[in-house]
Amino acid sequence: MIRWIAVRTAAVWLALGLVLAGAAAQAQSVQVTVNGTQITDQQINARAQLLRIEGRGSSNSNRTQMATDELIDDAIKLAEAERVGIAVTDAQVDQAYGNIASNMNVSVSNLNQVLTQNGVDPNTLRSRLRAAIAWQQVVRQVISPRVQISELELDIQAEQQLEETSSFDYILKEVIFVIADGSGMSASRRTAEANQYRSGFQGCGGAVEQVLQYQDAAVIDIGRRHATQMPEAIANELAGLTVGQLTRPRVTENGVSMYAICEKAEARDLTFIKQDLRQEAGQDALEQQAEAYLERLRNEAAIIRR
Incomplete structure (x- = not known):
């Protein structure tokens, strides 16, 4: 009799576990797959909440779309970083997270509290930072060496500004x-x-x-x-x-x-004007090439929306 009760109890717990597992799977249903990387509705909702407290997006549906697009780009950036041999450490993410807290004049624990009180898991922000750091390193390693600035064009622009x-x-x-x-x-x-x-x-x-x-x-x-x-x-x-x-x-x-x-x-010295122009032109060219590079990766990615 005792053994029968134990077996029945175990069966009940197993059934309950299967029900809960099914509910969890349903609560975190996969919405997008990017080169095999799954993005769940829970991730999308969390990123949308982060966008909301940042004051971005005109409506909930708009933020959901923005969050989805961001997460797709993050998956692409992380995959490309891995392909070229770049790995982002937890320490780098911690430092970037701490910098955000410092810029807000709050402690890391206070930043965690602010996010949590607004319904955002701090890991949501950390995930975004990891992708941003990875992409920054991709840009520096892969794209930056390709940027060429015309010295003749800089001379002409500097003369015009003098x-x-x-x-x-x-x-x-x-x-x-x-x-x-x-x-x-x-x-x-x-x-x-x-x-x-x-x-x-x-x-x-x-x-x-x-x-x-x-x-x-x-x-x-x-x-x-x-x-x-x-x-x-x-x-x-x-x-x-x-x-x-x-x-x-x-x-x-x-x-x-x-x-x-x-x-x-x-003294008609163009040196310092050219330095500023070179920095501006280089940054503009770098941003344009980085966006073109990311767009190519988007077009080549296997993105499945459900």
């Missing part, structure tokens, strides 16, 4: 009236002192001796700078000044600052 105010080379000194934390010194008072200094300025030779008359003020040798290395507003002002003059006082994070012109010469 303005009259950007055609000077300087030797500069910075005169700064410091506003120390907790000093109680106001920016308006320091600006007034800077203007007083400026009105009596007689050139770079006497800059240091003159600044000694003021408390918490200093002269810093900046050295040679081309106009293209300076912020546009300062470059424009410097262009209108002559040797021995100071720019007007500007409030900065360190205090009140002025620039003194010790030497000034006309």
